[in-house]
Amino acid sequence: MAAPAIEEVLARVEKDEAAKLKNITVHKELELEFDLGNLLAFDPNPLNTRSYHHEKRAEFLCSLARDNTQLLINQLWTLPTERVTETIVAKLPEPTTRLPREKPVPKPRPPTRWEEFAKLKGIQKKKKTNLVWDDVHKEWRRRWGYKRAKDDTKEWLIEVPVTADPNEDQFAKRQTAKKERVAKNELNRLRNIARSEKGKVPGIGLTPTSQPSKQELGKAMHVAKLSTASMGRFQDRLPKEKEPKNMGKKRKFQPLIGDFTAEKNKQLEILKIMDSKKPSLDVNKAVNRQMREEDAEAAAKRRKMPKKGGRGGKNQGGKKGKGPARAKGGKGKGFAGKRK
DSSP states (O other): OOOOOHHHHHHHHHHHHHHHSOOSOOOOSSOOEEETTTTEEEOOSOOOHHHHHTSOHHHHHHHHHHHHHHHHHHHHTTSOEEESSSOEEEOOOOOOSOOOOSSOOOOOOOOOHHHHHHHHHTOOOOOOOSEEEETTTTEEEESSSTTBTTOGGGOSOOOOOTTSOTTSOHHHHHHHHHHHHHHHHHHHHHHHHHHHTTOOOOOSSSOOOSSOOHHHHHHHHHHHHHTSTTTTTTOOOOTTOOOOSSSOOOOOOOOSSSOHHHHHHHHHHHHHHHHOSSOOOOHHHHHHHHHHHHHHHHHHHHHHSOOOOSGGGBOTTSSBOOOSOOOOOOTTSOOOSOOO
């Protein structure tokens, strides 16, 4: 028996592979409705209830989903395409179906003050590389953050400027300047947030108001005077200027080295109070408290008493009032009873 030719073997293999693969042509009684902008396909054909209930349900659903997906992909290939980075991309049209969403569409972020200034002046943002060359360590390092290049906080020796005080701590001065820069950036960030939310932008020391009161104006003037280098010591006062109220009081501390007699007496008084078995009684405070309690009880009794009637001197019961009852006494002895 002669061996089969190579062409026959290849034909059989291609036939078997074609039988395994599904055909891209799908026939439907009713055409599907497509919304290619949202990649949606609506199948108006009725389901085959016999296949859905009696046969294997999972296989039926997979076959139905495969056919509808094939039809959707066939529609995508009819759209205009373009090549982007060695990839063929289809241009989707505008969606026609409005899909519900849980939250509203986010609004665009309003520009910051710097962005508005840059747009006005025509300044374009240039992207900087993250790595720069460090001449000290002779290597490429990050521009910002940990182990950054030209990190002056790691220096163990700082040259004192000619105009600076020779006794001033340059390391502490550098740390203070850094904290001020960080605080300023944080203030600018909060201002941008307040401006985007259309709220009141906080000032340097006081919150602005639309119609400031006299007290707020006095406080603002007081804060402005204290903002000088001398903390307002050499600031001149107006002819009828008064000190603002509710500006806080400075706490007065006793000197560490001074009158030891006063400190000794103060400590002895504390020990005397701690050592005494009977608690100290403030007579004035106790009397005032007792008087307040008695007044409260009297007011409560007056509220509970029945009110008198109107004309005719009638009581609340409807009878004419005859005044307080008096006990009968003997001859020439007056009243024997006592009023209660």
